[in-house]
Amino acid sequence: MSSKKINLKEKFSKFTQHWSPKIIAEMNDYQFKVVKIKGEFIWHNHTDTDETFLVIEGEMVIKFKDNKVKLSKGEMFVVPKGVEHKPFAEKECKILIIEPKGVINTGDAESDLTVDKETWI
Numbered sequence: 383m384s385s386k387k388i389n390l391k392e393k394f395s396k397f398t399q400h401w402s403p404k405i406i407a408e409m410n411d412y413q414f415k416v417v418k419i420k421g422e423f424i425w426h427n428h429t430d431t432d433e434t435f436l437v438i439e440g441e442m443v444i445k446f447k448d449n450k451v452k453l454s455k456g457e458m459f460v461v462p463k464g465v466e467h468k469p470f471a472e473k474e475c476k477i478l479i480i481e482p483k484g485v486i487n488t489g490d491a492e493s494d495l496t497v498d499k500e501t502w503i
């Protein structure tokens with residue numbers, strides 16, 4: 383067992399790019415990913431899994447076809463599997479995403495924002 387704690391502020395300081403998830407830990411079959419977001423993402427869904435968004439710093443909106451959810455620092459939302467959604471942040475927002483290993487960030491949609499190589503920091 384490793385006794386090394388994870389400092390989120392330190393992890394966020396290691397990268398600058400937006401919409402590029404970085405893995406910081408694993409628990410069973412789940413990964414914890416830090417992401418900086420700004421602007422619009424793409425419409426997508428994850429057919430086989432829920433996706434958890436936890437705002438560490440800033441504000442974001444998760445748009446759905448018929449409504450939206452606004453999240454601020456310290457707030458969390460679980461997008462149910464199969465639900466089409468589109469994350470958005472007017473200003474840079476730092477978030478933690480919790481999802482199973484191997485989940486593609488753009489789900490069922492192919493995009494320039496698709497991350498095809500997992501990166502640990």
